[in-house]
Amino acid sequence: MERVTLGKTGIEAVRLGFGGIPIQRLEEREAVEVVRYAVEKGMDFIDTSRMYTTSETRIGKALRETDRRVTLATKSWSRTSDGIQKDIDISLRELGRDYIDIYQCHGVSSMEDYRLVTAPGGALEGLHRARERGVIGHIGVTSHSLDVLETVLEDGLFETIMVCYSFLEPAAGDRIIPRARAKGVGVLAMKPFSGGVIEAPETAMRWILGCPGILVLAGVEQKRLIDQNWLVFEGDWTLTEADRGAIESIRREYDRKFCRRCDYCLPCPEGIPIQMVLGGRSFMKRMGIGILENPNVAETWKRATRCTACGECMTRCPYGLPIPDMIRENIEWMDAFRRGNARPD
Numbered sequence: 278m279e280r281v282t283l284g285k286t287g288i289e290a291v292r293l294g295f296g297g298i299p300i301q302r303l304e305e306r307e308a309v310e311v312v313r314y315a316v317e318k319g320m321d322f323i324d325t326s327r328m329y330t331t332s333e334t335r336i337g338k339a340l341r342e343t344d345r346r347v348t349l350a351t352k353s354w355s356r357t358s359d360g361i362q363k364d365i366d367i368s369l370r371e372l373g374r375d376y377i378d379i380y381q382c383h384g385v386s387s388m389e390d391y392r393l394v395t396a397p398g399g400a401l402e403g404l405h406r407a408r409e410r411g412v413i414g415h416i417g418v419t420s421h422s423l424d425v426l427e428t429v430l431e432d433g434l435f436e437t438i439m440v441c442y443s444f445l446e447p448a449a450g451d452r453i454i455p456r457a458r459a460k461g462v463g464v465l466a467m468k469p470f471s472g473g474v475i476e477a478p479e480t481a482m483r484w485i486l487g488c489p490g491i492l493v494l495a496g497v498e499q500k501r502l503i504d505q506n507w508l509v510f511e512g513d514w515t516l517t518e519a520d521r522g523a524i525e526s527i528r529r530e531y532d533r534k535f536c537r538r539c540d541y542c543l544p545c546p547e548g549i550p551i552q553m554v555l556g557g558r559s560f561m562k563r564m565g566i567g568i569l570e571n572p573n574v575a576e577t578w579k580r581a582t583r584c585t586a587c588g589e590c591m592t593r594c595p596y597g598l599p600i601p602d603m604i605r606e607n608i609e610w611m612d613a614f615r616r617g618n619a620r621p622d
């Protein structure tokens with residue numbers, strides 16, 4: 278069972294961790310059982326968020342039902358010192374702990390956002406205060422933006438990063454992961470199945486586990502899937518001929534319709550966070566409609582309507598995605614979803 282040390286934090290954990298998003302969708306008892314099952318199987322790293330509605334509470338309940346020692350990471354979308362400290366206190370209560378190993382700034386999606394977080398009175402200051410109080414151990418950041426993560430690594434203000442990584446969106450493998458490891462920043466890899474787009478989970482697992490020095494977070498809501506991932510984790514990660522064929526075919530299928538979250542298309546003159554809009558359906562599937570009440574999510578969709586179809590972004594997208602058309606389709610889908618006429622797919 279391979280373990281990894283998360284950079285200079287010194288935290289050591291099994292390389293396959295538990296992602297706390299999907300358990301929101303279950304009945305409470307079932308969710309608690311799933312978390313307990315994962316922990317007793319051997320997973321000793323759990324990541325969740327203040328944003329994932331019931332997730333922290335359910336994880337807290339599950340951990341009270343087992344003696345296993347688990348490293349906990351959670352996060353907050355608050356961008357202010359006072360706001361994130363309030364969220365930390367809520368997280369401590371929900372998780373039933375007096376200490377959280379890693380607390381992260383959640384979803385820092387643009388340089389503007391990064392400046393807010395790191396400015397005086399921003400969330401980073403609140404995280405330092407919480408660490409001085411002894412209620413958190415380490416400070417991390419999560420982002421879908423490789424540009425933001427490059428700056429994070431340059432500035433050296435965070436001890437861990439969380440980045441999207443899979444064979445459909447492998448850019449972090451060149452741009453982010455080697456630099457983070459060289460600087461002693463712990464790497465948490467999210468979305469190993471690209472938010473549910475990859476329908477070859479065993480292949481995706483072998484592919485990502487083959488990248489050394491990172492902790493992979495897989496969000497699962499069924500014991501069967503925990504077993505499936507664990508079997509791969511304990512096996513040989515060498516890609517088979519069938520794996521290579523599946524990777525080629527999935528990459529081909531999604532070549533012109535899957536956003537790899539690389540941000541090469543930015544900046545958009547209308548300030549549209551393009552990758553957030555293009556990934557909107559998969560996001561809604563994982564988070565549920567309640568997430569539309571989150572001001573940042575609401576703002577993302579509002580900005581999307583400002584697209585003038587100028588095409589500037591398309592000249593920069595290395596994958597040739599028809600971005601304005603995809604934005605328009607996603608807005609139409611979201612309107613139907615709000616009216617109850619569409620399902621997340």
Ligand code: SF4
Pocket residue numbers: 544545546547548549551583584585586587588589590591600601604
């Ligand atoms: S086409 Fe739309 S998303 Fe792309 S740069 Fe122009 S306004 Fe922004």
Ligand code: SF4
Pocket residue numbers: 535536537538539540541542543551552555593594595596598600
């Ligand atoms: S639209 Fe293209 S350039 Fe922009 S984030 Fe997605 S894949 Fe990258």
